[in-house]
Amino acid sequence: MTTYERQKFEVFSGLKGSRLLMSDDWKEEVSKCSKCGKCHTVCPVFLETHDESSVARGRISLAEALLDQQIVYTEKLRDYVYSCKKCMRCRKVCPSDVDYEKIISALLHGVAENMGIPLLPKIIFRYILPRRILFDILLKVSSRVQRFMPMKKRGQMRHLPLLFMGKRWIPTLARKSALQKFRKTKKIKNPRMRVGFFTGCLINYIYVDVAEAVVEVLNRMNIEVVVPQRQLCCGTPSSTMGDVKSTKRLAEENRKVFESLELDAIVSACATCTKAIKNDYLRILGPSWKQMSDKIYDISEFIDTFIGDIPGVKPLEEKVTYHDPCHLLWVRNISEEPRSVLKKSSRFVEMDMADACCGGGGIFTIIHYDLTLKMLERKVNSIEKSGAATVATNCPGCVMQIADGLASRNSTIKTTHSIKILQEALRKSEART
Amino acid sequence: MLFKRKKRTADIDRKGVSELVRALGKDRVLTEIEDRLCYSYDGTKQKAVPDIVIRPGTTSDVAATLKIANRHGIPVCSRGAGTGLSGGAVPLQGGIILDLKGMNRILSICPEDFTATVEPGVVTKYLQDEVAKYGLFYPPDPSSAAFSTVGGNVAECAGGITGLKYGVTRDYILALEIVLSDGSVIHTGRKTRRSVTGYDLTRLFVGSEGTLGIFTKITVKLIPEPEKIETLAAFFSERDDAIDAADLVIENSILPRTLEFMDHMSISAVRGYGGITLDEGVKALLLIDIDGTGENIKHDLPIVESACRKKNALKVKVAETGKERNAIWSVRRSISPALYTIASHKLNEDVCVPRSKIKELLQKIDTINEKQEIFVANFGHIGDGNIHVNIMYSDEPGQEEIAESVVQRVMEEVVELGGTISGEHGIGNRKSQFMELEISPQELSIMKKFKDFFDPKGIMNPGKLFPSSL
Ligand SMILES: Cc1cc2nc3c(=O)[nH]c(=O)nc-3n(C[C@H](O)[C@H](O)[C@H](O)COP(=O)(O)OP(=O)(O)OC[C@H]3O[C@@H](n4cnc5c(N)ncnc54)[C@H](O)[C@@H]3O)c2cc1C
Ligand code: SF4
Ligand code: SF4
Numbered sequence: 054m055t056t057y058e059r060q061k062f063e064v065f066s067g068l069k070g071s072r073l074l075m076s077d078d079w080k081e082e083v084s085k086c087s088k089c090g091k092c093h094t095v096c097p098v099f100l101e102t103h104d105e106s107s108v109a110r111g112r113i114s115l116a117e118a119l120l121d122q123q124i125v126y127t128e129k130l131r132d133y134v135y136s137c138k139k140c141m142r143c144r145k146v147c148p149s150d151v152d153y154e155k156i157i158s159a160l161l162h163g164v165a166e167n168m169g170i171p172l173l174p175k176i177i178f179r180y181i182l183p184r185r186i187l188f189d190i191l192l193k194v195s196s197r198v199q200r201f202m203p204m205k206k207r208g209q210m211r212h213l214p215l216l217f218m219g220k221r222w223i224p225t226l227a228r229k230s231a232l233q234k235f236r237k238t239k240k241i242k243n244p245r246m247r248v249g250f251f252t253g254c255l256i257n258y259i260y261v262d263v264a265e266a267v268v269e270v271l272n273r274m275n276i277e278v279v280v281p282q283r284q285l286c287c288g289t290p291s292s293t294m295g296d297v298k299s300t301k302r303l304a305e306e307n308r309k310v311f312e313s314l315e316l317d318a319i320v321s322a323c324a325t326c327t328k329a330i331k332n333d334y335l336r337i338l339g340p341s342w343k344q345m346s347d348k349i350y351d352i353s354e355f356i357d358t359f360i361g362d363i364p365g366v367k368p369l370e371e372k373v374t375y376h377d378p379c380h381l382l383w384v385r386n387i388s389e390e391p392r393s394v395l396k397k398s399s400r401f402v403e404m405d406m407a408d409a410c411c412g413g414g415g416i417f418t419i420i421h422y423d424l425t426l427k428m429l430e431r432k433v434n435s436i437e438k439s440g441a442a443t444v445a446t447n448c449p450g451c452v453m454q455i456a457d458g459l460a461s462r463n464s465t466i467k468t469t470h471s472i473k474i475l476q477e478a479l480r481k482s483e484a485r486t
Numbered sequence: 487m488l489f490k491r492k493k494r495t496a497d498i499d500r501k502g503v504s505e506l507v508r509a510l511g512k513d514r515v516l517t518e519i520e521d522r523l524c525y526s527y528d529g530t531k532q533k534a535v536p537d538i539v540i541r542p543g544t545t546s547d548v549a550a551t552l553k554i555a556n557r558h559g560i561p562v563c564s565r566g567a568g569t570g571l572s573g574g575a576v577p578l579q580g581g582i583i584l585d586l587k588g589m590n591r592i593l594s595i596c597p598e599d600f601t602a603t604v605e606p607g608v609v610t611k612y613l614q615d616e617v618a619k620y621g622l623f624y625p626p627d628p629s630s631a632a633f634s635t636v637g638g639n640v641a642e643c644a645g646g647i648t649g650l651k652y653g654v655t656r657d658y659i660l661a662l663e664i665v666l667s668d669g670s671v672i673h674t675g676r677k678t679r680r681s682v683t684g685y686d687l688t689r690l691f692v693g694s695e696g697t698l699g700i701f702t703k704i705t706v707k708l709i710p711e712p713e714k715i716e717t718l719a720a721f722f723s724e725r726d727d728a729i730d731a732a733d734l735v736i737e738n739s740i741l742p743r744t745l746e747f748m749d750h751m752s753i754s755a756v757r758g759y760g761g762i763t764l765d766e767g768v769k770a771l772l773l774i775d776i777d778g779t780g781e782n783i784k785h786d787l788p789i790v791e792s793a794c795r796k797k798n799a800l801k802v803k804v805a806e807t808g809k810e811r812n813a814i815w816s817v818r819r820s821i822s823p824a825l826y827t828i829a830s831h832k833l834n835e836d837v838c839v840p841r842s843k844i845k846e847l848l849q850k851i852d853t854i855n856e857k858q859e860i861f862v863a864n865f866g867h868i869g870d871g872n873i874h875v876n877i878m879y880s881d882e883p884g885q886e887e888i889a890e891s892v893v894q895r896v897m898e899e900v901v902e903l904g905g906t907i908s909g910e911h912g913i914g915n916r917k918s919q920f921m922e923l924e925i926s927p928q929e930l931s932i933m934k935k936f937k938d939f940f941d942p943k944g945i946m947n948p949g950k951l952f953p954s955s956l
Contacts (some may be wrong), residue, residue: 088531089822090569093609103607104541105524105568114533117524129520147822167946440523 092143097410109143140379165295178291178299182189199221231264235280240332244277253326266476287329324378324448351393373399374441378448404439414455445471509550515758528575536583545702553669566638572914578949604638623711625652643693645910650869663703696947712777733799745869759820761813794908829878838909872909
């Protein structure tokens with residue numbers, strides 16, 4: 054027997070920390086974790102670090118320690134909480150069905166409440182995001198300024214509002230945002246459906262071509278597309294920093310906008326926005342959102358569900374492969390639908406590990422830039438191996454990240470949103486007939 | 487930078503730490519509470535917080551750690567993926583937790599010799615997938631293969647569902663590089679398929695649960711991958727019929743790749759979960775994989791089927807597609823989570839009896855639980871006699887005590903029947919109190935002498951394996 058004298062286990066006193074963590078619903082989730090370790094198999098962060106602090110099981114044990122008042126909020130804890138990509142892969146494989154999202158959201162909230170949110174993001178979340186015009190102006194200014202900054206690092210912000218915070222730069226902002234472009238709804242005679250389009254920040258300000266493709270494709274299918282002018286950011290950037298108040302405000306504003314319109318469905322072309330408005334809003338706004346939530350679709354999901362066989366489309370000659378965005382696959386289980394649409398509009402080829410994370414994702418890319426790059430490298434390797442000429446995906450964040458990875462290797466492979474493939478196929482088919 | 491940072495001093499500052507930092511570098515020595523908490527548990531849900539987390543990258547890092555630990559008498563608990571079910575990787579007495587997960591390279595695969603050499607942190611499934619690229623097969627297949635490590639498997643001598651035909655981890659370990667408690671490094675075994683030079687130290691270390699030394703390199707034996715696998719599920723209305731059917735399969739000289747059993751309670755737990763329909767009348771289930779060449783299987787499959795029919799199977803289903811095979815196995819894989827729908831706590835015992843005693847064991851368990859105060863679900867590797875006895879209990883007062891007394895009596899019966907208290911999960915601290923049921927004082931004292939020889943200061947995973955009286 055050793056005579057080793059154990060370190061006195063420090064218990065912090067005067068815990069202002071754990072106040073927020075006392076609500077029972079997520080306490081129960083914490084105790085459901087059987088500590089089996091299965092979440093190791095899917096966590097993209099753990100795959101790189103092999104460190105327990107990077108995986109659900111480790112973070113759950115930290116949550117447990119907060120509940121037991123063994124620790125308080127510290128910078129280290131914040132780093133570990135922020136290093137979760139919130140991709141929810143772990144949730145999908147967890148045999149004990151732990152609602153990890155509840156736990157990580159509570160931790161993020163706890164971090165924000167107890168350690169504060171840095172001033173800049175706070176201003177953005179609370180004062181700029183809820184005001185569309187101000188956002189428009191500030192974004193333009195800030196992007197101009199950034200382009201003159203000496204430290205142009207490769208890599209980009211996944212969620213546009215975070216543009217203000219990092220030293221990264223983003224692709225050129227469009228002259229005219231999607232919202233401005235689609236001020237007026239193009240009337241369709243006897244439309245088969247009337248849908249609302251939730252653009253999300255990235256598509257609105259940068260990938261306006263994706264918005265055009267969404268509107269054009271749906272119009273061609275005899276569907277009227279309404280682009281509500283007063284819609285706001287989905288709230289993901291503020292929720293990933295635990296700013297519950299701002300997130301709630303954005304959700305409520307968006308609710309007003311969409312509930313006031315009579316729509317058969319709402320589509321989004323951004324995996325993260327779809328997840329936010331369809332899933333997260335249920336938690337934020339409560340069960341009264343259920344009726345709207347049921348009407349929200351990813352664009353490919355919508356086409357596959359309501360159109361099925363796309364009339365008049367001939368597949369492109371081009372080989373196209375598909376990357377699964379985490380928020381579509383792991384949160385919503387959508388993987389067949391985008392492939393099904395791509396198969397109808399191109400020569401589809403599957404890549405190895407299509408479901409591996411591309412490494413993009415909000416604040417993670419700021420704090421763990423090195424890990425982001427490693428994930429991106431894996432992704433780009435599999436894309437190159439697939440032999441495809443184009444990689445398509447259903448998330449503008451992933452488009453941005455992957456395009457950057459391919460560009461840095463001077464690859465000729467193009468990155469695009471899968472709705473653009475369909476748009477092109479439809480246009481070409483029409484030209485041929 | 488987005489955040490301002492306060493400089494934080496390490497939580498602990500004690501002898502040994504600064505030496506460790508000097509020897510290994512700052513990044514490999516973690517002492518802050520957040521890190522230590524993340525290494526305080528394993529698959530048993532027990533918790534003990536280590537004082538220092540070491541994340542070595544090489545054998546010499548491990549050796550340096552042990553040298554320092556030995557000098558200061560700091561306990562060292564090694565850890566693979568922390569999936570163990572006997573508490574092996576829980577640092578009961580604090581000290582150092584040695585996280586080997588980062589040493590995870592496959593060093594070589596030699597198809598011509600049928601061997602592979604790996605670092606201990608390699609995930610078992612990864613090794614299996616990599617050797618499969620050469621048409622080779624590493625059979626030990628614990629249900630945790632996708633996330634447990636080869637090092638942890640060797641330390642626990644992990645079993646798995648292929649044990650009946652292919653044996654357990656022990657049968658595939660040819661050679662080990664081991665760091666001993668004083669930091670010296672030894673090499674046991676050879677890379678050859680056989681070697682009888684001297685005592686078999688390799689075997690002594692396999693299953694030693696981190697109490698004798700730390701594996702830093704592991705050479706495993708591989709075999710050719712079978713050409714084909716077929717899967718079959720047989721449904722029974724009587725438990726004994728299922729056991730008889732399993733016997734009959736083997737009496738017919740057929741050794742299935744897997745021969746799994748589920749009892750009434752396990753079935754009722756998975757009824758809503760699994761991929762196949764389980765009528766109320768189904769009270770026992772056999773899940774059988776057979777493998778080999780196409781010819782073999784053509785010969786074996788009808789025999790297995792008819793054995794099940796002869797023993798009154800209600801239905802026998804052979805999977806026709808990969809999807810059906812998955813559906814069948816998903817039933818087995820759902821048991822663990824599904825059991826939690828019965829009660830919120832589980833004591834999972836992995837006892838093993840001679841195959842001929844299985845019926846008797848299950849009857850004994852029925853008797854022990856005659857009053858049905860508690861739910862007991864039995865399933866497992868019936869082909870090996872390795873039955874997982876899962877004692878489920880709730881938070882209600884008194885339940886835990888009942889559960890523990892059931893375990894105690896099950897253990898007594900198992901030993902009485904000539905069985906063993908652990909077929910694959912190891913002893914750790916969870917079962918050390920039962921050691922004396924199975925192991926005689928004389929044997930235990932021999933084991934203790936080995937322990938004292940290799941670890942005179944008692945720093946290697948203290949509190950494990952031996953009953954506290956020793
Ligand atoms: C869902 C689930 C299913 C499971 N199914 C099975 C099963 O079918 N069959 C089975 O046998 N087990 C099973 N287990 C138990 C567990 O996975 C095994 O015991 C596994 O071998 C542990 O590996 P690990 O890497 O997680 O080791 P850990 O839990 O980290 O450690 C286990 C022991 O090994 C020691 N150790 C680890 N690495 C080394 C090393 N390099 N050198 C020396 N000692 C070391 C530790 O000190 C500890 O005593 C299961 C566990 C879970 C959670
Ligand atoms: S959400 Fe994703 S990154 Fe976070 S722990 Fe789960 S798998 Fe890992
Ligand atoms: S998979 Fe689920 S139960 Fe298992 S350790 Fe991870 S979170 Fe816990």
